[in-house]
Amino acid sequence: MINIPKGTKDVLPYESYKWHYIENIVREITQKYGFLEIRTPTFEHTELFLRGVGETTDIVNKEMYTFIDKGNRSITLKPEGTAGVARSFVENGLSENPQPMKMYYITPVFRYERPQAGRLREHHQFGVELYGSDSPYADVEVISVAKNLFNALGITELELNINSIGCPVCRAEYNKALKEYLKEHIDGMCATCKERLDKNPLRILDCKEERCKAVNVNAPRVIDYLCDDCKQHHESVKSILTSLGIQFKVNPNIVRGLDYYTKTVFEFVSTSIGAQGTVCGGGRYNNLVKEVGGKPTPAVGFGMGIERLLMVLEALNLGVGAPEIPSVYIAPLSSDQMLDAYKLVAELRSKNVSADTDIMGRSLKAQMKYAGKRGYAYVVVLGENEINEGKAKIKIMATGEEVAVELNKLAEEISRR
RNA sequence: GUGGGUAUAGUUCAGGUGGCUAGAAUGCCAGAUUGUGGCUCUGGAGGUCGUGGGUUCAAGUCCCACUACUCACCCCA
Numbered sequence: 453m454i455n456i457p458k459g460t461k462d463v464l465p466y467e468s469y470k471w472h473y474i475e476n477i478v479r480e481i482t483q484k485y486g487f488l489e490i491r492t493p494t495f496e497h498t499e500l501f502l503r504g505v506g507e508t509t510d511i512v513n514k515e516m517y518t519f520i521d522k523g524n525r526s527i528t529l530k531p532e533g534t535a536g537v538a539r540s541f542v543e544n545g546l547s548e549n550p551q552p553m554k555m556y557y558i559t560p561v562f563r564y565e566r567p568q569a570g571r572l573r574e575h576h577q578f579g580v581e582l583y584g585s586d587s588p589y590a591d592v593e594v595i596s597v598a599k600n601l602f603n604a605l606g607i608t609e610l611e612l613n614i615n616s617i618g619c620p621v622c623r624a625e626y627n628k629a630l631k632e633y634l635k636e637h638i639d640g641m642c643a644t645c646k647e648r649l650d651k652n653p654l655r656i657l658d659c660k661e662e663r664c665k666a667v668n669v670n671a672p673r674v675i676d677y678l679c680d681d682c683k684q685h686h687e688s689v690k691s692i693l694t695s696l697g698i699q700f701k702v703n704p705n706i707v708r709g710l711d712y713y714t715k716t717v718f719e720f721v722s723t724s725i726g727a728q729g730t731v732c733g734g735g736r737y738n739n740l741v742k743e744v745g746g747k748p749t750p751a752v753g754f755g756m757g758i759e760r761l762l763m764v765l766e767a768l769n770l771g772v773g774a775p776e777i778p779s780v781y782i783a784p785l786s787s788d789q790m791l792d793a794y795k796l797v798a799e800l801r802s803k804n805v806s807a808d809t810d811i812m813g814r815s816l817k818a819q820m821k822y823a824g825k826r827g828y829a830y831v832v833v834l835g836e837n838e839i840n841e842g843k844a845k846i847k848i849m850a851t852g853e854e855v856a857v858e859l860n861k862l863a864e865e866i867s868r869r
Numbered sequence: 870g871u872g873g874g875u876a877u878a879g880u881u882c883a884g885g886u887g888g889c890u891a892g893a894a895u896g897c898c899a900g901a902u903u904g905u906g907g908c909u910c911u912g913g914a915g916g917u918c919g920u921g922g923g924u925u926c927a928a929g930u931c932c933c934a935c936u937a938c939u940c941a942c943c944c945c946a
Binding site: 455458509510511514515532561563565566567568569570571572575576577578579655708710719726727728730731732733754755756757758759760761783785786815816817818819820821822823824825831833835837847849852854 | 870871898899900903904905906907937938939940941942943944945946
């Protein structure tokens, strides 16, 4: 037997409705906010992610699905959603559309990692991108989409953490201070942190090792080194959120693992789905568009893991919609009525009534069992008498009661109920 | 890349100290005097016991290796 590749998942026929439930709510909310869907390819030139995501990041260093295609091009399956959107924005001159550009996507993303609870090699992200505004209101707009989505799904337990990692100017200043501090304490820290000291000291703050945590407690914090512009931006974001009643916690240790972030970074975290609790992560990335070859354009956005979102819904026992079942089942009494039943079903379908019939050649009893198990709301038995008289009975499965109906009015009768 | 746990029907699991054709529940299919589901009853299909070695008269059961799954680290959605 050939089995499924490691870290991937099938969405099976009896659970796909849960995905539809989430996707429908996503489209409802983005529509309300005026975001338009953008669809970019599943793979891009590797170069895009090297430039966009950053060469020192773990994602680029060890987690990308990269291969050489038959034309000798280096191709990579997208490890996140933002870089492709930035590429498309530049390539299609979207900066010449009315600004801001508000876009969203739902896409598979691929990372070569060891799978565990809440972590797959292929997972799906819903993401939002807002291009063209450097205002703190844009940050809030984006956070608000996520917040609203959670509300619509009935999720209230997620904690919003926010931080600011500054712009290149103040970050350089801060990096210097941080490095100096860390150099004095590096001997007591773990091996990976020692390596990170030169390449990306910011990441050290995120280390989970006890001895490193101990050092980090007293480390200089980015927030204290923000330049006036970044500081003001951060303060504004916080005060607007507060005014809107969106609760948050400032967490000086959140440092996103992608290099393109500037100023605001945030995440929504769950405590009920295991170690991988980040359901939504995002922030501002004012340098990304320039980095991939466009003119400098401020941008904010987030990515949200749909599988993790489903895990939260399940853990909290929240509704996830219902299986989609046709409403009426036409049961031919014997194989003599199969064609008539099939014609009737065709007519119902053409009149926008979802209908089904026997294609197994089964006994009436077996058909009734099947209809009961699948959950059809109505069953109509079609025998010789019904066909000759043009009349039948609609059996209401939930109660067992039967109501008479003329066959040529069946569609109207079903849609009326 | 590093650690821990687990591997027996489609699914969830039983199978002390090795011993006759490997079980249950559930699901699936069929039937219970031939025009009606959900309850009940009967029957049926379905397993190279993860794979490969080894010990033994005999291995699902003991030993070794491999693989897969899983949780955690790392990192992230």
